[in-house]
Amino acid sequence: MKDLLSEIKSCTVCRNHLPLGANPIVSFSEHSKIILLSQAPGRIAHQKSKAWDDPSGRKLREWLGVNDTQFYNPDNFAILPIGFCYPGKAATGDLPPRPECAPLWHDRVLSELKNVKLTLLIGGYSQKYYLKDRMKRNLTETVSNFEDYLPKYFPIPHPSPTNRFWRAKNPWFEELVVQELQEKVKDILKTS
Template sequence: MIVSSPTAPSRGHASVYPSLDALLAAVRGCRACEAHLPLGPRPVLRAGATARILVVGQAPGVRVHQTGVPWDDPSGERLREWMGVDRHVFYDESRIAIIPMGYCYPGRGNGGDKPPRRECATLWLDQLLARLPRIELKLLIGHYAQRHFLGSRRKPSLTATVRAWPTYAPDYLPLPHPSPRNQPWFKHHPWFERQLVPVLRTRIHALVER
């Protein structure tokens, strides 16, 4: 259940905010699900109106909650390696927007972090996307992002969805989560780094250099 707050408008009210900066300020001040967050709310996302690439992950972990910097962890290091970019390019909001499915650390569940809370996408995602008209490529990292953006086009498993990446190009590239915990997946699916990572780097470089 969504708890009402003065900074959490209902969907369809993007016109309330005169600019992307104003909308981002509202998102960062959101307290809609404060009661459900063990470390309290700290929405972590970045975006600039000229960005051509959108990185959509799951939700911040503890370290990112502490620093307020998205992908500021070993998963982020691997993601940047896949993309072939350094931190300077990755955190350049004019080129790359970073908007996860959940903006705050959701807490621990069985075997890892809990899923991203749905309030974020319900309240804010459509409004944010409407303010990012130049996005040409969305990186869908993990099955939560893939489920939201691909809908019925998603395959029965994450592996099958990632393997079917040509089906979703050029608008989307589905990726596994780059967490060190996924090392067994990378070991058992060497085609990912041989086939898809070079395509990813080529697309990224073409977009960030324009």
């Protein structure tokens, strides 16, 4: 497992397409219980070499009902984005994750994770990649029908501040779905 993580962290497959160079940001252990599948690290994550240490991460931890210590313990959470490196800036938000990472690494990592109880699909990129034709018409319908994907997957929106308008238009998510998510996370983490 450590060799695989080391191999990933030294990956430079798409470095020529990355504005700030390669800096794969992933975290997992053989004991990881919950997988966080998201889009790609942002600029702040690239600079700090640490995932989710920004406003998006604070909102995600709030949704999960966990503190920093619980969140950054790889025995609890595996951090496995669709793209492992910061892809660069787009007109609004970041560019899409590079297409090389998930096909190159995900199956290898997932085959090593034997203790997983839940996989969060955070945002549209991870939902499209993993749900494929099972995804509903859009992210809102997919998230509102999260129970259709349990017990394996739990789709949620990306917690980015740029999604605050989606959250304002869909208050049911934080009023109902987040509570269900927190209960599942609490149950999984307490059984360790």
